[in-house]
Amino acid sequence: MNHRTAVxxxxxxxxxxxxxxxxxxxxEVFTGEIFALLGPNGAGKSTTIxxxxxILKPDAGRIAVLGAPLNDQAKDxxxxxxxxxxxxxxxxxxxxxxxxxxxKGMSASAARRGSMALLERxxxxxxxxxxxxxxxxxxxQKVQFAVTVLHDPDLIIIDEPFSGLDPVNTLVVKDLLLDFxxxxxxxxxxxxxxxxxxxxxxxxxxxxxxxxxLYGTVEEVRQGFALPAVRVEGxxxxxxxxxxxxxxxPENGRGEVVLYLKSNATPDMVLGEIASRPDLFIRxxxxxxxxxxxxxxxxxxxxxxxxxxxxx
Amino acid sequence: MRKVWLVARQEFLxxxxxxxxxxxxxxxxLMTILLxxxxxxxxxxxxxxxxxxxxxxxxxxxGVIVQYDDMTLSYEEPxxxxxxxxxxxxxxxxALDSEQIGAYLVLPPEYxxxxxxxxxxSTGAPEALxxxxxxxxxxxxxxTLDPALLERIMHPADMSVRFLNTGRTIxxxxxxxxxxxxxxxxxxxxxxxxTTSGYLMSGVVEEKTNRIMEILxxxxxxxxxxxxxxxxxxxxxxxxxxxxxxxxxxxxxxAQRSGSEMLSSIFIPPDMALAGLIYFILGxxxxxxxxxxxxxxxxxxxxxRQYAGIFSLLMAIPFFALIxxxxxxxxxxxxxxxxxxxTAPTSMILRMTFTAVPAEHYAxxxxxxxxxxxxxxxxxxxxxxxxxxMYGKKxxxxxxIGLLRRPSSAALISRAGEGSAS
Numbered sequence: 081m082n083h084r085t086a087v088x089x090x091x092x093x094x095x096x097x098x099x100x101x102x103x104x105x106x107x108e109v110f111t112g113e114i115f116a117l118l119g120p121n122g123a124g125k126s127t128t129i130x131x132x133x134x135i136l137k138p139d140a141g142r143i144a145v146l147g148a149p150l151n152d153q154a155k156d157x158x159x160x161x162x163x164x165x166x167x168x169x170x171x172x173x174x175x176x177x178x179x180x181x182x183x184k185g186m187s188a189s190a191a192r193r194g195s196m197a198l199l200e201r202x203x204x205x206x207x208x209x210x211x212x213x214x215x216x217x218x219x220x221q222k223v224q225f226a227v228t229v230l231h232d233p234d235l236i237i238i239d240e241p242f243s244g245l246d247p248v249n250t251l252v253v254k255d256l257l258l259d260f261x262x263x264x265x266x267x268x269x270x271x272x273x274x275x276x277x278x279x280x281x282x283x284x285x286x287x288x289x290x291x292x293x294l295y296g297t298v299e300e301v302r303q304g305f306a307l308p309a310v311r312v313e314g315x316x317x318x319x320x321x322x323x324x325x326x327x328x329x330p331e332n333g334r335g336e337v338v339l340y341l342k343s344n345a346t347p348d349m350v351l352g353e354i355a356s357r358p359d360l361f362i363r364x365x366x367x368x369x370x371x372x373x374x375x376x377x378x379x380x381x382x383x384x385x386x387x388x389x390x391x392x
Numbered sequence: 393m394r395k396v397w398l399v400a401r402q403e404f405l406x407x408x409x410x411x412x413x414x415x416x417x418x419x420x421x422l423m424t425i426l427l428x429x430x431x432x433x434x435x436x437x438x439x440x441x442x443x444x445x446x447x448x449x450x451x452x453x454x455g456v457i458v459q460y461d462d463m464t465l466s467y468e469e470p471x472x473x474x475x476x477x478x479x480x481x482x483x484x485x486x487a488l489d490s491e492q493i494g495a496y497l498v499l500p501p502e503y504x505x506x507x508x509x510x511x512x513x514s515t516g517a518p519e520a521l522x523x524x525x526x527x528x529x530x531x532x533x534x535x536t537l538d539p540a541l542l543e544r545i546m547h548p549a550d551m552s553v554r555f556l557n558t559g560r561t562i563x564x565x566x567x568x569x570x571x572x573x574x575x576x577x578x579x580x581x582x583x584x585x586x587t588t589s590g591y592l593m594s595g596v597v598e599e600k601t602n603r604i605m606e607i608l609x610x611x612x613x614x615x616x617x618x619x620x621x622x623x624x625x626x627x628x629x630x631x632x633x634x635x636x637x638x639x640x641x642x643x644x645x646x647a648q649r650s651g652s653e654m655l656s657s658i659f660i661p662p663d664m665a666l667a668g669l670i671y672f673i674l675g676x677x678x679x680x681x682x683x684x685x686x687x688x689x690x691x692x693x694x695x696x697r698q699y700a701g702i703f704s705l706l707m708a709i710p711f712f713a714l715i716x717x718x719x720x721x722x723x724x725x726x727x728x729x730x731x732x733x734x735t736a737p738t739s740m741i742l743r744m745t746f747t748a749v750p751a752e753h754y755a756x757x758x759x760x761x762x763x764x765x766x767x768x769x770x771x772x773x774x775x776x777x778x779x780x781x782m783y784g785k786k787x788x789x790x791x792x793i794g795l796l797r798r799p800s801s802a803a804l805i806s807r808a809g810e811g812s813a814s
Contacts, residue, residue: 161607169598183398
């Protein structure tokens with residue numbers, strides 16, 4: 081990965097009256113990576129995004145976008161898709177795209193060519209001359225995505241990229257985003273779809289109540305939550321293993337068991353004993369690393385002042 | 393600047409294709425003119441139609457009638473009916489009953505001393521009939537006079553009026569036009585300014601409810617966006633104004649051909665057109681900026697229109713004082729209204745029609761309008777930036793004042809937009 085930074089956020093805070101929306105938040109987004117921003121509703125994700133985009137000014141801290149505080153030239157190199165979607169309903173698709181592309185500094189002819197190429201790729205070319213209001217909701221979502229990336233931005237900030245898309249189109253958009261990252265662009269993706277983050281994101285930042293809750297590569301975060309346990313699938317009297325403290329059977333219907341280790345035991349010791357005993361048979365053996373969903377729920381539910389209710 | 397131009401162009405092109413614009417710009421005035429032509433046509437027709445009165449009976453008990461027909465004079469006459477003599481009123485009444493005549497005239501014996509006579513008609517007396525009776529009596533009464541003198545008596549003055557205060561010279565028939573011209577002009581002006589600033593407002597409301605605003609302001613600054621919209625829609629307003637004036641001009645030409653002096657005298661002098669243009673631009677700018685701010689603060693089409701009504705009402709105040717402009721255009725009320733920025737655009741045009749407005753009044757009213765426009769632009773740009781992102785919430789007065797004093801206090805405001813989005 082090319083580690084040039086697309087966004088640097090240093091100790092930003094933002095309050096609305098007495099309400100602290102974002103508190104001393106710092107992170108970096110690199111070019112060439114997909115960076116996931118997650119957190120419960122009202123955690124401060126949109127405020128953070130709006131501060132990066134200079135829609136809101138932070139009360140404290142510093143933000144650099146594409147190497148400098150955001151200026152008009154840099155704005156043209158950003159593609160932003162807000163969570164709440166909207167287009168000019170009464171305007172033909174192509175005309176609207178050319179207009180919005182031109183506002184990002186493209187020439188009209190380049191915007192037209194780029195729009196048609198994207199519409200082809202998103203299988204919308206035949207609808208180019210239709211008014212937006214004549215398209216289905218899913219098609220409108222794709223047009224919205226096309227508008228976001230039309231000017232081939234160096235930084236893409238996209239809120240819930242897959243909302244309203246069917247599985248086929250989810251795949252198309254996912255490929256496009258991965259393609260952007262491969263081409264060295266920075267992609268910030270805010271989403272609640274944990275499996276998408278696991279599949280696509282290089283690194284993540286989880287915000288809770290305006291503060292950093294988790295930050296790092298997806299793997300680092302998951303390892304950080306690894307339990308002193310192993311997950312096995314097979315047959316046998318698991319509690320009889322010397323290194324195992326106790327056994328839990330998750331209700332996921334997959335016939336897995338989670339073996340919690342005694343304080344000084346290691347997963348190797350468990351595996352060694354299983355291998356040496358004919359009464360124990362395993363089909364799979366892995367470290368008990370929780371999914372991002374489990375980590376998310378655990379972070380929100382275990383924060384100091386109680387359960388996350390999703391509203392700030 | 394390029395982005396301002398792009399926004400202006402897009403706003404112009406999008407709105408000029410709207411059916412509602414085409415209707416307002418072309419259909420509206422055409423229908424108005426059609427209606428005027430029909431109504432005035434019917435009125436003129438009924439007042440000049442003498443077909444029911446081709447023959448009029450005369451019962452002359454005063455002995456003043458010398459000739460009963462063929463009384464053509466050299467001077468242009470109203471169309472004359474044929475006047476038929478009856479010896480007594482009973483005979484004339486019988487002729488009226490049997491529809492041989494359309495009306496009859498009774499000149500009592502004391503007519504010469506008191507001028508009182510009676511006209512008996514079965515279906516009213518149009519102006520043309522009374523005019524022709526006047527002419528008929530005049531000629532009979534003046535039978536012994538020199539024909540040239542008689543003609544002068546019948547038509548003592550063919551005048552045009554020179555208004556020293558405005559320097560305009562207008563044929564006497566054109567005085568009606570003088571009254572109508574500013575009214576028509578001001579009406580057109582107000583409709584054009586309000587249509588386009590209304591588009592501006594609903595455009596902003598649409599972009600805000602659509603959330604496309606968030607995308608726009610990451611491409612262009614709120615001030616540039618506002619400026620682009622005002623310019624684009626201002627150009628649209630001018631186009632509308634020109635279309636209306638061309639149609640009105642066409643209508644006036646048509647009226648001239650149809651021979652209606654009343655209608656053909658409606659014309660717009662060049663100085664009024666120039667002042668109209670200046671005041672249109674300034675007035676429109678004020679209205680548009682105010683409406684854009686209302687749109688962005690209120691965020692719902694219906695509610696915005698209610699607030700916008702207040703501004704329209706402000707501009708329409710001079711109409712309520714119309715009589716003052718006619719009777720005393722330099723009086724305190726017309727003078728004040730033509731200087732106060734809200735009412736200046738309409739008032740000044742009304743005022744300049746009827747009096748020569750001192751140059752310092754123009755300077756003061758235009759200067760104040762410019763100051764007001766700059767002020768509202770600064771206020772709007774600030775409000776625009778922060779109100780853009782508030783969804784489902786309105787800025788209250790305290791927040792607005794806070795914003796004007798300290799732009800960063802927008803933090804207080806933006807929280808409203810945060811709840812659903814963060």
